[in-house]
Amino acid sequence: MSSGLKVALVGNPNTGKSTLFNALTGLNQKVGNFPGITVDKKTGFCRLSDGRTAEIIDLPGTYSLYPKSKDESIVLEVLTDKTSRLYPDLVVVLADASNLKRNLLLYTQVADLKIPVIIALNMMDLARKAGTEINVDELSARLGVRIVPICARTKENISGLKEAIQQMSAIPLQRETIEVEAIAPGLIAKIQNELQVESPYAALQLAHQHENMHYLSARQSDRIEELEQEFSFHSQKAQAAETIARYNFINDVLFDTVKQRTSVIEETISNRIDKVLTHKVWGFIIFFGILFLIFQAIFSWSEYPMSLIEDLFVWLGSTAHAVLPPGVFTDMLVDGVLAGLSGVLVFIPQIAILFAFISILEDTGYMARVTFMMDKIMRKVGLSGKSVVPLIGGLACAVPSIMGTRNIENWKDRIITIMVTPLVSCSARLPIYTLLISLVVPDTRLWGFVNMQGLALMAMYVLGIVSAILVAWVMKKLIKARERGYFIMELPVYRMPRWSNVGLTMYEKVKTFVVQAGKVIIAISVVLWVLATYGPAKKQQEIEQKYTALQQTNQYPQEELQRMKASDKLENSYAGLLGRAIEPAIKPLGYDWKIGIALITSFAAREVFVGTMATIYSVDSSGDDVVSVREKMRAATEPDTGRPVFTLATAFSLMVFYAFAMQCMSTLAIVYRETKSLKWPVIQFIYMGVMAYIASLIVYQVLK
Template sequence: MKDKKVVALLGNPNAGKSSLFNQLTGLRQKIGNFPGVTVDKKVGFCRLDSKTDIEILDLPGTYSIYPNSLDEQVVLEVLANPDHPEFPDVAVVVADASNLKRNMLLFEQVSDLGIPTILALNMLDVADEMGISINSGKLSKILGVPVVELNARQGIGIEGLKYTILNQLEVKRIHANLPVFDEKSETIAAEVRKKYNVSNKYLALQYAAQSPKMMFLGAETQKDLQNLVLRYDFNADEFQSSETINRYHDISGTLSQVIDETGELKETVSEKIDKILLHKIWGYVIFLSILFLIFQSVFSFAEYPMDMIDQGVAGLNDWLKSVLPQSTLVSLLTDGLIAGVGGVVIFIPQIAFLFAFISILEESGYMARVVVLMDKLIRRFGMSGKSVVPLISSLACAVPAIMSARTIGSWKDRLITIMVTPLMSCSARLPIYTILIALVVPDTKVLGIFNLQGIALMGLYLLGFFSALIAGWIMKLILKSKERSYFIMELPTYKMPRWKQVGFMILEKVKTFVFEAGKVIVAISIVLWVLASYGPGDEMTQAEQQVIANNPTVPQEDLASKIASVRLENSYAGHFGKFIEPAIAPLGYDWKIGIALITSFAAREVFVGTVSTIYSIGADPDDESTIKERLRNEINTNTGQPAFSVATSFSLLIFYVFAMMCMSTIATVYRETKGWKWPLIQLGYMSVLAYVAALVVYQVLK
C-alpha cells in the first residue's frame, strides 16, 4: 500500500497540461525517471488544504491510451497497472476547449479504466474567440464526472480544481457506464477478468489488445495472453479501430448537447498571424531574421557584463596573490581553481540571453511554428518530420534532445535522428565560439547596424544545422530506410510570454550550466594544475637552471616569463601535450591547445577552462590578466606566430562544430541504442569529419 495520494495530469499535447502542473506545484517539483525506463517524469507536490498534501504526476502528452512512442507507452504502463507506485488515485484530463471532440477520446478511455476522473476544460478564452461556448454543468451531468473550467496560464480556476480533487480522492474505483463491445470482445474480456483477477472490463480488454506493450505483466503472462488472443481469434487492430470509431460517434452525440457554435465563427488572431509566419517564403525569412537578432543580441547585450566578470575574476586573482603568502596552495587556488572556473563563469550572460530568447519563443507559441516550418525543409533530406523536435531541442543540449527522439515510431528514422543530432550546436559550444570569435573577428558593424561577430556566430550554428541535414540524408541512403513517416502537431495559440516562467527557465539553465560544467571543471582544473606544476624527475628544475644560465643579462620580468614557460613545457602536462602535438600540428594547434582538446572530451565547455588554467600557469604575470588578453598575447613557439591566429582560431571553430566531444551524449546514445555499436560509429564519423574540416580550413587560411 502506498502512503501518498497521487493525482495524474493527462491530456493531448499542447492542451495546457504543463501550465497547470506549474500552477499546482510552483517550485515544489522535480524531474526523475520512471522505474525501468529512461523516460522523464515530472513530479510535483501540492497542498489541497491544511491537512492534505498530494503528489502531482505530469504524464507525457498523448492522444489516446494506445501508444505510438516510448513516452506514450509510459502512460499505458502507469494507468493499466494498479500496483504501479505512481498509479493515480485521481486522473485530471486537461482538454483544449477549442477542440474538445479530439480531446474527449483520451478522457473516455481513462474514465472507463475505472480511475476517478476530472475533466478540466482549459483554453476557454480561445474557444470563446472562435465563437464556441460549452455548457460545462450539463456536460458534467451527462458524463457523470466533475467538469471544471480553467485558464491554466493565468491561474484562473486553480482553487476550484483543488477542491474538486479533494472530493474525488474520496471516490473509489468506478465501474458504471462502461460501453458494450461486440460479442467476441465481451467474451475474451470475461475470460481475462476471471483468469487474471482483473476487476475492470475495459482494463481486461487492454490486457488482451496491448499485452506486448505492458512490460509489468512479465514474459510468462504476456505469452499466456497472446495464446488466449489466438484461441479466441481476437484482432487487436480491429478492436482499436472499431472502438475509436464508436467512441467518436458517442462523443459527437454528447457534445452536440453541450456545445453552442451559433456565435459568429471568426478567424482567430493566431490564424491571421500564421498566414504570415507559416508562409512558404516569408516564414523562412522571418525565422532567419529572428535567429539573426538572437545571435546579434548574444554578442551585443552580453559584452559589458562579460567584460565585467572577466575583469572581476582577474582582479580577484591578483588581489589573492597580493595578500596571501606565495605557496603551493595559493597557486592551486589562483592559477588552478579560479582560473578554470572563471573561464566558464564569464559566459553566464551569453547563456542567460540565449535561453531568454528560446524561452520567449516557446512561451509565445512561435517555437511550434518553427517545428512546422522545419518539417517542410527536413523531409527533402530524408528524415522524419518528427526529427525536427530533437534537432531544435539540441540547440540547448544534445542529451534531452536525443531522448526526445523516442517519439519517432520508425526505428531507422529514430536512429538517424540520434546519430545526427549532436551536429547541432548546443549551448556548451557557445563559450568556445564566442571567445574564439572575439579573438579573430573584428567587433565592427556591417551596414552600420549588424555586428560582424554576431554574423560569424550565426554562421557556425547554420553550418551545424545543414551538416546534420546532409548527414541524415547520407545515413538514410546507407540504412536504406524507405518508410513513409507522418508528422502531426497541434499548434498552440499565440500568447504573451509569462515572464515569471521565462525567469525560471533562465535561472534553471544557468544554474545547470554553471554547476554541471563547474563540477567537471573544478576536478579537471585541479588535475591540470598538478600535471602542469610537476614533472618527471628533476626535468623542470634542470630546465629552469638552464634558462637562468643562458640568459644572464635578461631583465628579471622577462626571465620570470621564460622560466614559467619552460617549466610548463617540461611538466607532465607538457610531455603529454608534446606527445600528441605531431597529430594536431597540421591543424595549426600547439601542445597547449592539444591538452585543452583532450580535456574537453569530458565536456566541450571545459576547453575554455583548460586554456585559462594552462595559460595562467605558464603566462607572464605582468601580462594582461584577463582570459581574452592572455590568449591574444600567446605565441606558438613552433611558428613564432600568435597561437590563436585567424587560421588556427577558425580551424578550432570548425573542429568544435563537428567534434563529438561530450561523454554525457555518448552515454545517452549508448542507453538509447542499447549497445556500443552506434555510439562508437557516431564518435568515429564525427571525429574524422572534425579533423578533416579543421585541416582544410587551416591549410587554406594560413
C-alpha cells in the first residue's frame, strides 16, 4: 500500500503510544524489522478524510534522544537519516498531560531536529483528576506548535488529530527551544558544513552518537571523531549542559501555562491498590491466584469451540474423500495437509484466551507491578528486574522476548536472560500440553470448581518459570562479570482494559500463530506424508505380497487386514525407518518410534509435534475413517502388548521433555544473532537437551 505521507509516533514509555497507534491504524498494520537491524518495527496505515493514506511508524518508547538501549537508539537514527525510506514528513509527539514536564524534554529535542511536529496531549482526564490545569492555547503559542488534546483510550478527538496530520503543510516549524550552537561552538558548524546536515541539533547528536548511526560511512564517522578531538568535545559535559538548558526552557513555559491546584493532595487510587497488589506477601498470593484462574479458563472456556473445529476438520476430511477421486493427491490432501493443520488450528481458542488475559493484565497496568514485585527475586538469582519483561514475554514467544533483552545494559544479566528465557513455556508448547493433558488427565473438578486439567496445565507453566530461575542461579555462579545492573521503571496508573485493544491483540497473536505455524506445518506435513507413505521399494513390495496372500486365506476381516497393512507399510516407510533408528535412545523415556518421528520434525517448531502425530496416525489408519487427532492418539495401542501408547507416564514424560528441550530453530537463530557468537546457542541447545532427557527419563521411570 502506497502512502501519501509518513508520520512517526514518538513518546515516553507508558504514554499510550501503542493505544494511539491502534486507534489510528486499526487492523491495517504489520510488524517487521528496521533495515539492517533486528529491532521490531511496527507500521500501519491511516486513511485521511481527503482520500490520502498516511503511513504511521510506531517508534520505540524513549525518555530522550540519548538512548539507554538498542531499541531507543532507533528513534534518533530514523529522525536524522534523510536518505531512509522511513524518514518522516511529520512527527507526532505523544505527551502525558499528567506528567508534562518530563514529557516535554523529548519534545524539545525532536523539535530542534527541524522536522514538523504535532503534540498529541494525551490523558487530559488524569491530569484534571490530579488537579492539573493546562492552558492548551497558551502552551501552543509559547512552543509555536499545534497541540491536539486527545484521549487515546476512548478514541476521543482522534478525528481532530487526523485532521491536524492532514493539514501538516500548514504547520509552522516550531520555535527553537535552546541555543544549540552554544553547547559546542565551532564543532556544530563544522559538522553541518562537511556532512551537509541542515539542523544544528542533528549535527550535535552526530557528535554524540556517530558510532551508532548505521547510515554514516566509516569515513564520515572517523571524520566526526577527528573534529571532536580538534574542538576538545566532551560528550557527557555537553549532554549535561543541554539537559539543564532544556529544563530551564520547559520550566519557564510551564510556569505560565500549567497550574497545579494545591488542594488535590489525597492519595491516588492507584497507590491505594498498590498497597495490596504489590504487598510482599499478598502480592504474590494474588499473582498466583490470577495465574490459577487463567489456566482454569483456558480449559473450561475452550472445550466447546475446540470441539467445533475438530468436527469441522473431520467433516472436511470425509467430504474430500467422498468428492475427490481416490489417489495420491487426495491422500496427501486429507492425510497430509488437512490432518497436519487440524492438529494445530484446533488450539486457536486456547491461544486466543491466553493472549486475551495477558493483554488485559498489560492494559490495566498490573503486568508492570508483577515486574516490580519480581525484581528482588530476580536479583538473588543473578538477573535484573528488567529480565522479568522478556521472561513474561516468553509466555508468548521466546524470539521477540530475546530481542527485548537489548534493554538490559548489564552484559551478564542480558546473557543469562537470553539463556533461560526459552525455558518459560511459550504459546507453541500450549497445543502439546493441552493435547496430552486431555488424553491422560480426567476432566473432573475438585471441590466443584477446580478443573484438574487446568491445574495440570498451570503446573507445566510453573515448572518452566521455576526451572528458568534455578538455571539463572547456576549461571550466575558460572558466568563472571563485574558490571552491576540497575532497574528503573515507571508504574502506570491502573485503568480499565480497552476491549478493542484486547480484541486486536487476540486477533494479531492468533493470526501470527496460524500464518507462521501454518506455513511450517503444511510444508512439513507434505514432506512427512511422502516419507510416511513411501519406503524402500523391496520392503514395500514384500508387504504387498504378504497381505495379498493373507487376503486369500480369509484369516482376518477385510477392515482389520487393511489396518494391519497400513501399519506395516508405515513402519517400513522412510519415516518409519528413521523413527526405528532413534527408538533405542528414546525407549527409556517411554516413547515409541512414531513419537520419535515427531521429536525430529518438531525441531523446526514445537507445535509441529501435534501436526506430525495427526499425519502419522492418518497414514497409519486404513480407508476413510477420518477422526480427530485426539481420538486417534487416545485409541493408539502398542502392537505387542495392546496397552495404550499414551499412558500417564508417557504423556507427562513428553510434556516435561518439551518443557525443557530447545525444539525451536527460530530461537536458536535469534540467540546467535543477538550474541553474535555460535558459542551461546550451542551451549543453550546442549544444556536444555540434557535437562530434557534426564528430567523426562526420571518422570517416566517414576510414574510408570
